[in-house]
Amino acid sequence: MIELQGLTKTYGGKDVVSDVSMTVDSGEFCVLIGPSGCGKSTTLKMINRLIPLSAGRVILNGEDVTTLPEEQLRRRMGYAIQSIGLFPHWTVAQNIAVVPRLLGWPKSRIDDRVEELMHLFHLDPDFRAKHPHQLSGGQAQRVGVARALAADPEVLLMDEPFGALDPITREALQAEMQRVHQETGKTVVFVTHDMDEALKLASRFAILNQGRLVQYDRPIELMFEPADDFVQDFLGKSDLGLKLLSRRWVHQYTADAPYAGVRASQGEIIETMRSYGHVWLVDDQGRPEGLFGARLGVAREAQQGLGRLTQVETDWTATPDMTMKEALSRMVWRRVTALPVVDDAGHLAGEVTMDGIMGRQP
Numbered sequence: 526m527i528e529l530q531g532l533t534k535t536y537g538g539k540d541v542v543s544d545v546s547m548t549v550d551s552g553e554f555c556v557l558i559g560p561s562g563c564g565k566s567t568t569l570k571m572i573n574r575l576i577p578l579s580a581g582r583v584i585l586n587g588e589d590v591t592t593l594p595e596e597q598l599r600r601r602m603g604y605a606i607q608s609i610g611l612f613p614h615w616t617v618a619q620n621i622a623v624v625p626r627l628l629g630w631p632k633s634r635i636d637d638r639v640e641e642l643m644h645l646f647h648l649d650p651d652f653r654a655k656h657p658h659q660l661s662g663g664q665a666q667r668v669g670v671a672r673a674l675a676a677d678p679e680v681l682l683m684d685e686p687f688g689a690l691d692p693i694t695r696e697a698l699q700a701e702m703q704r705v706h707q708e709t710g711k712t713v714v715f716v717t718h719d720m721d722e723a724l725k726l727a728s729r730f731a732i733l734n735q736g737r738l739v740q741y742d743r744p745i746e747l748m749f750e751p752a753d754d755f756v757q758d759f760l761g762k763s764d765l766g767l768k769l770l771s772r773r774w775v776h777q778y779t780a781d782a783p784y785a786g787v788r789a790s791q792g793e794i795i796e797t798m799r800s801y802g803h804v805w806l807v808d809d810q811g812r813p814e815g816l817f818g819a820r821l822g823v824a825r826e827a828q829q830g831l832g833r834l835t836q837v838e839t840d841w842t843a844t845p846d847m848t849m850k851e852a853l854s855r856m857v858w859r860r861v862t863a864l865p866v867v868d869d870a871g872h873l874a875g876e877v878t879m880d881g882i883m884g885r886q887p
Contacts (some may be wrong), residue, residue, distance in 0.1 A: 526551050527572065527680060527712065531581035534567050534736075542567050543736045544581070549729070551586075554706055554713045556723040559733035560759070565716045566684055568733070572714065573682060574601045586679060600624060603673030603681040609665050611657040617643075617668050618653040624676040642671040645705060663694040667701070674709070683715045687722070699725050720760065724771045725848070730758055744772050767850055774865045774876055775852050776845035779866045782876035787814065805837075805865055810874040813837045813865040835861065842867045843877055852877050 533544040542564040549555045557565040570576040572583055574590055590598055602728045611620045618639050625635045631879040643650065646667040651657045657665055666686060673681055687695045699722060706713055706726075717723050723730060724744055732752075740752035748765060751757040760768065783801040785794045785810055794817060797804040803818030816835040841855045843864045852864055 526584075526586055528584035529568075529572075529581065530584065532568060532583065533579065533580035534564070534571060534573055534576060535579040540579075541736050542571070545733070545736075545738045546581075547731055547738060547741045549712060549714060552710045552716065554726055554728045555731060556727035556729070557714065557716045557731045557733065558718065558720065558723045559739075561718065563733040564736040565718075565731075565733050569682055569684055569714060569716050572680075573598055573604065575604075589732050600628065600676055601679050603676070605666075605670045605673040605681070605683045605686045607685045609657075609669040609686075611665060611668060611672075613657050613801065614639070616653065617648070617655050617657075617660070620668055621656070621672045621675050623672060628676060638675060642675060645708065646671050646701065661694070662690050664699055666690065666698060670702070670705075674711070678711075680712045680714065683713065685716055685718070688717070688719075695722075702726060720768075721771065723792065724768055732759065734759075745769075747886045748772075767853075770850040770853060770882070771848050772881055773849040774845070775843045775849060775866055778849060778852075778877045778881050779845065779875040780878065780881055782863075782865060782873055784813075799861040803863055805873060805876070807873050813842065813873045816861065816863070816865075835859075837865060842871075844868075845874070849877070849882065853879075853882060 528550040529547050536540040559565050571578050603696050620640045622635045643785045670882045687698050730747050782805050783797050784805040784807050805813050805814040808814050841859045843852045843866045863876050866875040
């Protein structure tokens with residue numbers, strides 16, 4: 526747990542962070558967000574005393590951080606930044622192992638920890654001997670975050686770590702960070718200026734403006750109960766529905782899917798379509814192969830036979846842990862009103878539909 530009590534930083538007689546008080550519970554993914562110059566990075570750096578406090582206190586699991594030796598504090602808090610800062614003359618394994626080595630861990634324990642973290646971040650074992658210049662931006666950032674977690678810190682601080690990456694790599698690393706947080710249960714404090722990134726990652730938001738904490742709340746409460754006009758304008762009004770769907774998951778909307786096996790007769794398929802308006806065609810292993818009906822702009826085809834079969838491709842199936850925003854995007858892109866939900870083996874586990882999205886209460 527991290528408690529900020531009246532946190533203040535003054536430069537030249539002006540408060541750049543003013544009287545910020547909030548509590549980040551253990552296991553929370555807290556995002557600090559706000560416009561440029563609002564004090565979010567300064568607040569983050571005061572947590573581990575990279576910047577000294579002008580006033581206030583930071584309490585880490587019951588201990589005032591100002592009473593702790595700096596090097597002990599830094600080892601209890603992992604730190605990942607946008608520029609990564611990997612040592613160019615060291616290998617990936619050596620970069621990940623830097624803090625455990627400073628702590629005097631035995632070599633066998635260090636090797637095990639490096640292997641564990643490379644597996645956690647889906648880094649190929651061959652990368653152990655590579656140097657930073659041989660890595661892509663996304664791979665280097667994975668190594669940077671792995672290094673921050675190497676000594677198993679109580680807290681992970683992240684200052685816009687994905688800000689310099691291209692959109693595709695950025696999205697992939699956001700998904701990876703979600704997974705890593707779920708698997709490790711670490712307390713994370715994450716700075717970003719990107720609202721979509723914040724909505725995807727945060728379990729709790731801290732919105733800052735001009736050095737002050739304006740609202741500290743869960744994402745849904747922020748969207749439906751903004752503290753003031755600034756918060757409402759910062760969140761944006763025009764795409765609130767899409768923002769809401771970015772906080773909803775496919776498993777929350779999944780319903781039973783009407784289906785027929787590839788060996789079913791035409792009459793059986795048509796009968797199912799008359800009841801549901803569409804039907805999924807599945808192979809002998811239960812994997813979806815095609816869809817009759819449920820196409821945008823096409824009337825119910827069951828009245829006139831089967832109509833056209835839409836082939837199911839992997840890029841428009843949904844998985845239970847996918848956001849509903851992504852599921853809706855796939856529906857629109859494929860011009861269908863339903864998506865098959867598949868399990869890890871690719872078996873049909875249900876479906877999400879446009880009607881299901883529209884009919885659910887916020």
